[in-house]
Amino acid sequence: MTLASDHPPVATRKVGVLLVNLGTPDAPTPGAVKRYLAEFLSDRRVVEIPPIAWQPILRGIILNTRPKKSAHAYSLVWREDGSPLAAITRLQAEALSFGAEVIVDWAMRYGNPAIGDRLAALKSAGCERILIAPLYPQYCAATTATANDAAFAALAKMRWQPAVRTLPPYHDDPAYIGALKASVEASLAALDFEPEAIVASFHGMPQRTLELGDPYHCHCRKTARLLSEALGRELTVTFQSRFGRAKWLEPATDVTLAKLAADGVKKVAIFAPGFSADCLETLEELAIRGRETFLAAGGIDFAYLPCLNSDGAGMEMLRNIIGRELAGWIEGP
CATH class of the missing domain: 3.40.50.1400 (Rossmann fold)
Structure with a gap:
């Protein structure tokens, strides 16, 4: 047995x-x-x-x-x-x-x-x-x-x-949009200036991907629209990290930052809603080089707002x- x-x-x-x-x-x-x-x-x-x-x-x-x-x-x-x-x-x-x-x-x-x-x-x-x-x-x-x-x-x-x-x-989940809203509002409240423009920078993709049926561009635009409605203020949507000679999704983030300053917008905040965590593309490309681009073109105040990362509203989402x-x-x- x-x-x-x-x-x-x-x-x-x-x-x-x-x-x-x-x-x-x-x-x-x-x-x-x-x-x-x-x-x-x-x-x-x-x-x-x-x-x-x-x-x-x-x-x-x-x-x-x-x-x-x-x-x-x-x-x-x-x-x-x-x-x-x-x-x-x-x-x-x-x-x-x-x-x-x-x-x-x-x-x-x-x-x-x-x-x-x-x-x-x-x-x-x-x-x-x-x-x-x-x-x-x-x-x-x-x-x-x-x-x-x-x-x-x-x-x-x-x-x-x-x-x-x-x-x-x-991209359109209410929990995600709500987390972005809470994060952006908290970051804006901590600034010592009031941005005249808020830029939502998404990672770029070749234009060809959109033409082949990839939904990425549409998802980015919908996220920005829903978040803009939640915040009650307009967002300037751009695409970063171009690579190579092919045509990429536009408008480009670096070009837009320079144009905003040249057009008289002196105070800008930028964030990257498509990134779940801060990385090279946000901390170096946006927070460092983006600032340099904006200030060199005549801007005065520039702020990078962090990603959702590992605490608060982002983790709850x-x-x-x-x-x-x-x-x-x-x-x-």
């Missing part, structure tokens, strides 16, 4: 949540940046040029010229606990709690920690159901889709897969939208 106590205990079934953001080099050095850019710019979702034409340009020119410049930019914003994007995403994961049955982890699409590695860790920890949560409010194939691609590629190598869900875009997607997998409140 075999007693139940003779068998090893069965691992408690868990639910996993994997927060995913874009990525970052491991250090603010040319070598680390080169490795990161090689992975990032080789993604067919990011650069939709046939590899036979693109790879010689990437390997022969870009990876031999851009890493040093980008490493300097990263060094200006690097924190004691690492890259701002990685550090804040880690803090977001640590601050999220849905009960003892849920394990929250985080990963980067490019660089470390890798999506495949963290999915394997969640599976090993007993997670039979996993929510993959790309932290991009506005859907884009070059962000949301490629994060899911990497997760599915990792799952394809597993003999025993967990059940999976993916977090949908939340993440608990709300992620908790909703876990319905049926965990007990409700």
Whole structure:
């Protein structure tokens, strides 16, 4: 006769949540940046040029010229606990709690920690159901889709897969718009000047992506419209981070900042509603170079308003939208 106590205990079934953001080099050095850019710019979702034409340009020119410049930019914003994007995403994961049955982890699409590695860790920890949560409010194939691609590629190598869900875009979710409103209003109240214009800068994408049917541009515009209505004031919508010679979504953030100053707007506040966490594109491109552009064109007062990051309204929003997607997998409140 075999007693139940003779068998090893069965691992408690868990639910996993994997927060995913874009990525970052491991250090603010040319070598680390080169490795990161090689992975990032080789993604067919990011650069939709046939590899036979693109790879010689990437390997022969870009990876031999851009890493040093980008490493300097990263060094200006690097924190004691690492890259701002990685550090804040880690803090977001640590601050999220849905009960003892849920394990929250985080990963980067490019660089470390890798999506495949963290999915394997969640599976090993007993997670039979996993929510993959790309932290991009506005859907884009070059962000949301490629994060899911990497997760599915990792799952394809597993003999025993967990059940999976993916977090949908939340560009018009009332919880997201409400969190942005609370964050922007709190940041504006802390300023020692009253902005004459408020710029909402979204990450740019090639114009071709819109023409091919990507909803990103429409999602950005809807976010801005809903937030403008919630704030009760007009927002100037722009797109940043142009790269290469192709036509990108307009108006461009740097061009707009210079034009505002030249047109007599002397006091500006800018924020980046499409970024879930502050990173190189917000802290260096907007807060540092954006300021330089605006002041050089004749502006006087400039303020960068932080992203939702890992506290306050932003975390309450993440608990709300992620908790909703876990319905049926965990007990409700």
